[in-house]
Amino acid sequence: MKRRQGGLTLIEVMVAILLMAVVSLIAWRGLDSVTRTDSHLRIDAQQSREVLHALLQLERDVALRANVELQEPDLTNSDPEHAAKSKAISVRGTDSNSFRLDLIRRAATSENGLQRVRWWLQGDTLYRASAAARDRFPLPAPTPREGVAVLRGITGLQVRIWAPGEGWRQLSGNRKNGPRGLEIQLSRATPQGEERFRQVLGPLD
Numbered sequence: 001m002k003r004r005q006g007g008l009t010l011i012e013v014m015v016a017i018l019l020m021a022v023v024s025l026i027a028w029r030g031l032d033s034v035t036r037t038d039s040h041l042r043i044d045a046q047q048s049r050e051v052l053h054a055l056l057q058l059e060r061d062v063a064l065r066a067n068v069e070l071q072e073p074d075l076t077n078s079d080p081e082h083a084a085k086s087k088a089i090s091v092r093g094t095d096s097n098s099f100r101l102d103l104i105r106r107a108a109t110s111e112n113g114l115q116r117v118r119w120w121l122q123g124d125t126l127y128r129a130s131a132a133a134r135d136r137f138p139l140p141a142p143t144p145r146e147g148v149a150v151l152r153g154i155t156g157l158q159v160r161i162w163a164p165g166e167g168w169r170q171l172s173g174n175r176k177n178g179p180r181g182l183e184i185q186l187s188r189a190t191p192q193g194e195e196r197f198r199q200v201l202g203p204l205d
Contacts (some may be wrong), residue, residue, distance in 0.1 A: 116142055
């Protein structure tokens with residue numbers, strides 16, 4: 001008698017291949033989901049870093065604003081320190097998302113004196129420009145050509161100022177020198193949707 005030769009039938013092979021294909025598809029979908037999640041997290045983290053960097057730079061500029069350095073020898077104001085600070089910062093905003101902040105701050109190295117810095121919104125981009133520091137007046141003003149794009153994709157920016165005895169009020173179409181407090185609210189378009197951020201600077205006394 002001839003011994004029957006062992007092996008797999010064609011149906012068994014096809015079933016095995018089908019099972020391997022199903023397992024591979026499940027593994028691929030899981031890997032794709034992990035990759036997409038990681039990509040979204042990286043983009044979100046990058047966007048958060050950009051916003052945080054911009055707000056921290058703005059906070060630093062305001063914190064380093066000049067005070068007694070702007071005080072004139074013959075100043076007779078009853079509050080000379082606040083009068084000096086009032087010259088150091090001014091802000092302008094409108095309901096149409098226009099925004100400009102001008103300030104005089106101490107240079108990164110104290111021996112360099114003071115420098116003028118300007119923040120402004122143009123289109124959907126927030127810019128910052130700083131002029132060269134000098135140890136005597138007049139201080140050169142920054143120009144738009146010196147501007148650096150700090151934050152892009154801005155869909156809205158509103159400014160409120162703190163008025164003693166009145167509280168927070170919207171800054172609409174006018175210029176305010178020496179505000180006692182600033183609240184900046186901005187919204188930004190992201191792949192995940194519109195995100196909103198709020199920065200409070202103050203009290204600026």
